[in-house]
Amino acid sequence: MDLHATHHPDLTIITVAEARIDAAAAIRFKDAMRAATAAGAGPVVLDLGNVTFVDSSGLGAIVAAMKQMGGDRRLDLACLTPDVAKVFRLTRMDTVFTIHDDLRRLNSRATG
Protein backbone atom coordinates (compact mmCIF):
# COMPACT_ATOMS: atom_id res chain seq x y z
CA MET A 1 0.00 0.00 0.00
CA ASP A 2 1.50 3.30 -1.12
CA LEU A 3 1.28 6.03 1.49
CA HIS A 4 3.02 9.40 1.17
CA ALA A 5 3.76 11.19 4.43
CA THR A 6 4.39 14.92 4.63
CA HIS A 7 5.84 15.97 7.96
CA HIS A 8 5.09 19.42 9.32
CA PRO A 9 6.31 20.67 12.71
CA ASP A 10 3.01 19.94 14.48
CA LEU A 11 1.18 17.75 11.97
CA THR A 12 1.76 14.78 9.67
CA ILE A 13 -0.35 14.45 6.54
CA ILE A 14 -0.49 10.92 5.12
CA THR A 15 -1.84 10.66 1.58
CA VAL A 16 -3.13 7.31 0.36
CA ALA A 17 -1.86 6.89 -3.20
CA GLU A 18 -4.17 4.01 -4.12
CA ALA A 19 -7.81 4.09 -5.20
CA ARG A 20 -9.21 1.36 -2.98
CA ILE A 21 -9.03 0.42 0.68
CA ASP A 22 -10.97 -2.82 0.42
CA ALA A 23 -10.80 -6.39 1.75
CA ALA A 24 -7.82 -7.10 -0.53
CA ALA A 25 -5.91 -4.06 0.78
CA ALA A 26 -7.04 -3.71 4.40
CA ILE A 27 -4.16 -5.54 6.10
CA ARG A 28 -1.52 -3.88 3.92
CA PHE A 29 -3.08 -0.50 4.65
CA LYS A 30 -3.04 -1.11 8.41
CA ASP A 31 0.59 -2.27 8.30
CA ALA A 32 1.65 0.68 6.15
CA MET A 33 -0.10 3.06 8.54
CA ARG A 34 1.72 1.50 11.48
CA ALA A 35 5.04 2.09 9.75
CA ALA A 36 4.10 5.61 8.68
CA THR A 37 2.98 6.71 12.15
CA ALA A 38 5.53 4.84 14.28
CA ALA A 39 8.15 7.58 14.44
CA GLY A 40 6.17 10.62 15.58
CA ALA A 41 3.77 11.43 18.38
CA GLY A 42 1.81 14.35 16.91
CA PRO A 43 -1.57 14.45 15.19
CA VAL A 44 -2.01 12.79 11.82
CA VAL A 45 -4.37 13.67 9.00
CA LEU A 46 -5.19 10.88 6.58
CA ASP A 47 -5.77 12.35 3.12
CA LEU A 48 -8.27 10.08 1.29
CA GLY A 49 -8.59 12.31 -1.78
CA ASN A 50 -7.32 9.58 -4.14
CA VAL A 51 -9.49 6.87 -2.60
CA THR A 52 -12.72 6.23 -4.48
CA PHE A 53 -13.85 3.13 -2.59
CA VAL A 54 -13.75 1.90 1.00
CA ASP A 55 -15.65 -1.24 2.03
CA SER A 56 -16.35 -2.41 5.58
CA SER A 57 -12.93 -4.10 5.78
CA GLY A 58 -11.25 -0.86 4.72
CA LEU A 59 -13.34 1.11 7.20
CA GLY A 60 -12.30 -1.32 9.94
CA ALA A 61 -8.66 -0.91 8.90
CA ILE A 62 -8.91 2.89 9.18
CA VAL A 63 -10.39 2.52 12.68
CA ALA A 64 -7.64 0.02 13.53
CA ALA A 65 -5.01 2.46 12.23
CA MET A 66 -6.24 5.07 14.69
CA LYS A 67 -6.38 2.63 17.61
CA GLN A 68 -2.87 1.31 16.98
CA MET A 69 -1.49 4.87 17.22
CA GLY A 70 -2.21 4.59 20.92
CA GLY A 71 -3.25 6.94 23.67
CA ASP A 72 -5.15 10.02 22.57
CA ARG A 73 -3.05 10.64 19.48
CA ARG A 74 -5.33 12.09 16.86
CA LEU A 75 -6.11 10.69 13.45
CA ASP A 76 -8.28 13.03 11.37
CA LEU A 77 -9.52 12.36 7.86
CA ALA A 78 -9.58 14.67 4.85
CA CYS A 79 -10.91 14.88 1.30
CA LEU A 80 -13.49 12.09 1.34
CA THR A 81 -14.85 11.24 -2.12
CA PRO A 82 -18.64 10.67 -2.38
CA ASP A 83 -18.81 6.87 -2.01
CA VAL A 84 -16.29 6.91 0.82
CA ALA A 85 -18.20 9.67 2.61
CA LYS A 86 -21.38 7.63 2.26
CA VAL A 87 -19.84 4.59 4.01
CA PHE A 88 -18.62 6.77 6.90
CA ARG A 89 -21.99 8.50 7.17
CA LEU A 90 -24.12 5.33 7.10
CA THR A 91 -22.00 3.57 9.72
CA ARG A 92 -21.87 6.75 11.91
CA MET A 93 -18.08 6.58 11.77
CA ASP A 94 -18.25 10.22 10.61
CA THR A 95 -18.97 10.99 14.28
CA VAL A 96 -15.82 9.20 15.44
CA PHE A 97 -13.36 11.06 13.20
CA THR A 98 -12.90 14.75 12.57
CA ILE A 99 -13.28 15.09 8.80
CA HIS A 100 -11.74 18.00 6.88
CA ASP A 101 -13.15 18.99 3.49
CA ASP A 102 -9.77 19.95 2.09
CA LEU A 103 -6.13 20.25 3.02
CA ARG A 104 -5.61 23.95 2.28
CA ARG A 105 -6.41 25.21 5.74
CA LEU A 106 -4.44 22.38 7.33
CA ASN A 107 -1.43 23.11 5.10
CA SER A 108 -1.48 26.81 5.89
CA ARG A 109 -1.74 26.03 9.59
CA ALA A 110 1.05 23.48 9.32
CA THR A 111 3.36 25.86 7.51
CA GLY A 112 2.56 28.73 9.88
Place this chain on the structure above:
Amino acid sequence: MRQDGAPLVPRQRPRAVTPETAAQRLSLSTPASDLAVRDVLARIRSWLHASALTDEDRGTVEIVLAEALNNIVEHAYPADAPGEIRLDLALDQARLVCVLSDHGTALPGLRPPDGTLPAHDVARDALPEGGFGWFLIRDLADRIDYRRAAGWNHLSLELRHSRL
Protein backbone atom coordinates in the same frame (compact mmCIF):
# COMPACT_ATOMS: atom_id res chain seq x y z
CA MET B 1 -57.22 4.93 3.10
CA ARG B 2 -59.08 2.21 1.25
CA GLN B 3 -62.76 1.84 2.15
CA ASP B 4 -63.86 -1.60 3.27
CA GLY B 5 -65.27 -3.51 0.36
CA ALA B 6 -63.61 -1.37 -2.27
CA PRO B 7 -62.21 -3.47 -5.07
CA LEU B 8 -58.48 -3.98 -5.17
CA VAL B 9 -57.29 -2.42 -8.38
CA PRO B 10 -53.72 -2.89 -9.50
CA ARG B 11 -52.01 0.49 -9.59
CA GLN B 12 -50.32 -0.21 -12.84
CA ARG B 13 -50.79 -2.75 -15.56
CA PRO B 14 -47.74 -4.93 -16.11
CA ARG B 15 -45.65 -3.45 -18.87
CA ALA B 16 -45.29 -5.40 -22.07
CA VAL B 17 -41.79 -6.71 -22.54
CA THR B 18 -40.40 -4.85 -25.51
CA PRO B 19 -36.75 -4.39 -26.44
CA GLU B 20 -36.90 -1.00 -24.66
CA THR B 21 -38.14 -2.37 -21.35
CA ALA B 22 -36.44 -5.77 -21.36
CA ALA B 23 -33.74 -6.20 -18.76
CA GLN B 24 -30.08 -6.06 -19.64
CA ARG B 25 -28.33 -9.06 -18.22
CA LEU B 26 -24.82 -9.89 -17.09
CA SER B 27 -23.65 -13.26 -15.81
CA LEU B 28 -20.22 -13.80 -14.29
CA SER B 29 -18.37 -16.53 -12.47
CA THR B 30 -15.40 -15.88 -10.21
CA PRO B 31 -13.20 -17.64 -7.68
CA ALA B 32 -14.05 -16.55 -4.13
CA SER B 33 -10.99 -14.43 -3.31
CA ASP B 34 -10.46 -10.80 -2.30
CA LEU B 35 -8.57 -9.95 -5.48
CA ALA B 36 -11.09 -11.71 -7.73
CA VAL B 37 -13.88 -9.73 -6.04
CA ARG B 38 -12.05 -6.56 -6.99
CA ASP B 39 -11.96 -7.64 -10.65
CA VAL B 40 -15.64 -8.58 -10.64
CA LEU B 41 -16.62 -5.22 -9.17
CA ALA B 42 -14.58 -3.46 -11.87
CA ARG B 43 -16.37 -5.46 -14.58
CA ILE B 44 -19.77 -4.63 -13.10
CA ARG B 45 -18.79 -0.98 -12.81
CA SER B 46 -17.92 -0.81 -16.49
CA TRP B 47 -21.13 -2.69 -17.39
CA LEU B 48 -23.17 -0.15 -15.39
CA HIS B 49 -21.22 2.75 -16.82
CA ALA B 50 -23.28 2.62 -20.02
CA SER B 51 -26.55 2.53 -18.06
CA ALA B 52 -28.70 5.47 -17.04
CA LEU B 53 -27.90 4.95 -13.35
CA THR B 54 -26.72 7.99 -11.44
CA ASP B 55 -23.18 8.05 -10.04
CA GLU B 56 -24.70 7.74 -6.58
CA ASP B 57 -26.69 4.63 -7.53
CA ARG B 58 -23.61 3.07 -9.11
CA GLY B 59 -21.72 3.72 -5.88
CA THR B 60 -24.52 2.13 -3.87
CA VAL B 61 -24.46 -0.96 -6.10
CA GLU B 62 -20.72 -1.31 -5.62
CA ILE B 63 -20.92 -1.04 -1.84
CA VAL B 64 -23.75 -3.60 -1.56
CA LEU B 65 -22.12 -6.10 -3.93
CA ALA B 66 -18.69 -5.67 -2.35
CA GLU B 67 -20.08 -6.46 1.11
CA ALA B 68 -22.10 -9.45 -0.10
CA LEU B 69 -19.14 -10.86 -2.07
CA ASN B 70 -16.71 -10.25 0.80
CA ASN B 71 -19.01 -12.20 3.11
CA ILE B 72 -19.00 -15.17 0.74
CA VAL B 73 -15.20 -15.04 0.44
CA GLU B 74 -14.79 -14.83 4.20
CA HIS B 75 -17.52 -17.14 5.49
CA ALA B 76 -18.79 -19.52 2.81
CA TYR B 77 -15.55 -21.24 1.85
CA PRO B 78 -12.42 -22.27 3.78
CA ALA B 79 -9.57 -19.80 3.20
CA ASP B 80 -7.38 -22.53 1.71
CA ALA B 81 -10.10 -23.89 -0.60
CA PRO B 82 -11.94 -20.98 -2.22
CA GLY B 83 -14.89 -22.11 -4.30
CA GLU B 84 -16.88 -20.44 -7.01
CA ILE B 85 -19.23 -17.46 -6.91
CA ARG B 86 -21.75 -16.96 -9.71
CA LEU B 87 -23.38 -13.61 -10.31
CA ASP B 88 -26.50 -12.96 -12.37
CA LEU B 89 -27.45 -9.33 -12.77
CA ALA B 90 -30.60 -8.00 -14.43
CA LEU B 91 -31.06 -4.29 -14.94
CA ASP B 92 -34.26 -2.70 -16.13
CA GLN B 93 -35.67 0.79 -15.95
CA ALA B 94 -36.78 0.44 -12.35
CA ARG B 95 -34.28 -1.76 -10.59
CA LEU B 96 -31.15 -3.86 -10.55
CA VAL B 97 -31.53 -7.42 -9.29
CA CYS B 98 -28.32 -9.28 -8.43
CA VAL B 99 -28.32 -12.97 -7.56
CA LEU B 100 -25.12 -14.21 -5.94
CA SER B 101 -24.72 -17.98 -5.79
CA ASP B 102 -22.10 -20.11 -4.02
CA HIS B 103 -21.89 -23.72 -2.94
CA GLY B 104 -20.27 -23.05 0.41
CA THR B 105 -21.53 -23.02 4.00
CA ALA B 106 -25.15 -21.97 4.46
CA LEU B 107 -25.96 -18.72 6.24
CA PRO B 108 -26.54 -19.35 9.98
CA GLY B 109 -30.21 -20.05 10.64
CA LEU B 110 -30.78 -20.06 6.88
CA ARG B 111 -31.44 -16.34 6.93
CA PRO B 112 -29.42 -13.20 6.26
CA PRO B 113 -27.96 -11.74 9.48
CA ASP B 114 -29.81 -8.81 11.09
CA GLY B 115 -26.91 -6.48 10.42
CA THR B 116 -27.06 -4.42 13.59
CA LEU B 117 -24.81 -1.38 13.44
CA PRO B 118 -21.86 -1.83 15.85
CA ALA B 119 -21.80 0.75 18.64
CA HIS B 120 -19.78 3.84 17.73
CA ASP B 121 -20.26 5.89 20.90
CA VAL B 122 -17.73 3.87 22.89
CA ALA B 123 -14.17 4.36 24.14
CA ARG B 124 -11.61 4.56 21.38
CA ASP B 125 -10.04 1.21 22.25
CA ALA B 126 -13.46 -0.43 21.96
CA LEU B 127 -14.35 1.01 18.54
CA PRO B 128 -15.50 -1.64 16.05
CA GLU B 129 -13.08 -2.78 13.34
CA GLY B 130 -15.68 -4.84 11.50
CA GLY B 131 -19.27 -6.00 11.51
CA PHE B 132 -20.47 -3.25 9.19
CA GLY B 133 -21.07 -5.45 6.15
CA TRP B 134 -24.61 -6.73 6.70
CA PHE B 135 -25.63 -3.40 8.16
CA LEU B 136 -24.62 -1.69 4.90
CA ILE B 137 -26.35 -4.34 2.75
CA ARG B 138 -29.58 -4.07 4.74
CA ASP B 139 -29.43 -0.29 4.80
CA LEU B 140 -28.85 0.14 1.07
CA ALA B 141 -30.67 -2.78 -0.59
CA ASP B 142 -34.42 -2.44 -1.16
CA ARG B 143 -35.08 -6.16 -0.97
CA ILE B 144 -33.04 -9.16 0.20
CA ASP B 145 -33.93 -12.80 -0.39
CA TYR B 146 -31.93 -15.86 0.59
CA ARG B 147 -32.51 -19.41 -0.54
CA ARG B 148 -30.56 -22.59 0.10
CA ALA B 149 -31.16 -25.27 -2.54
CA ALA B 150 -29.24 -28.38 -3.59
CA GLY B 151 -26.13 -27.31 -1.69
CA TRP B 152 -26.09 -23.80 -3.13
CA ASN B 153 -26.72 -20.45 -1.47
CA HIS B 154 -28.64 -17.95 -3.58
CA LEU B 155 -28.68 -14.40 -2.25
CA SER B 156 -30.86 -12.01 -4.21
CA LEU B 157 -30.33 -8.28 -3.74
CA GLU B 158 -32.64 -5.74 -5.31
CA LEU B 159 -31.78 -2.06 -5.68
CA ARG B 160 -34.32 0.37 -7.08
CA HIS B 161 -33.05 3.36 -9.00
CA SER B 162 -33.32 6.56 -6.98
CA ARG B 163 -34.09 8.71 -9.98
CA LEU B 164 -37.44 7.01 -10.67
